[in-house]
Amino acid sequence: MNEVDLAISQSQQSALAVNKVLKNTYLLLSMTLAFSAVTATLSMNAPVLSPWVFLIGAYGLLFATHALARSPWGLLTTFGFTGFIGYGIGPLLGYLMASQNGSEIVTTALGGTAFIFFGLSGWVLASRKDFSFLRGFIAAGCLVLLAAIVFSLFWQMPALQLAMSVGFMFFSSAIILYQTSEIIHGGERNYILATITLYVSLYNIFMSLLHLLMAFSGDD
Secondary structure, three states: OOHHHHHHHHHHHHHHHHHHHHHHHHHHHHHHHHHHHHHHHHOOOOOOOOHHHHHHHHHHHHHHHHHOOOOOHHHHHHHHHHHHHHHHHHHHHHHHHHOOOHHHHHHHHHHHHHHHHHHHHHHHHHHOOOOHHHHHHHHHHHHHHHHHHHHHHHOOOHHHHHHHHHHHHHHHHHHHHHHHHHHHOOOOOOHHHHHHHHHHHHHHHHHHHHHHHHHHHOOO
């Protein structure tokens, strides 16, 4: 096999690997979103989880998923994490659905989240642009948002909450661009890690839109 044939073969193998990761990622993402919807529906009338229980459970399952992402157990923890997240937000969705404009707020937030995700993902897939330059912005944004979260624990300021919601939307949008770019350019070959990253971004966008819509509608 000459060098040209070898290069063509390697290119074809790389394209097949990218397509496989994309297919598995979007398939698993759709399944986890559906599972979250089921657990959220089941918990709509359940008591609200303590913030500490939610944080410990969510981050514990998230760390477990990252640790087991290269084994079959990673799939189990992925569904455990996404199911737990769905169960955690179920009471809020139940409250909203029972309020006057709640169903419209939830529907609008879902539609907005889907529009943002498909728009950003479609842009990356169509343009094949490399968004690795966003790595620095994501790292800085993570630190800023963590500082804002800590600050909000001691000082409850409505303006800060709104600013954090907007910040999380931009931050999560950047992660969607970056993660999708990493898949198509060979930087991410683990579909479990890719799925969990995109899922968390979708969750943050959805919750941010919910908070913003509730604030502007007077239901917050």
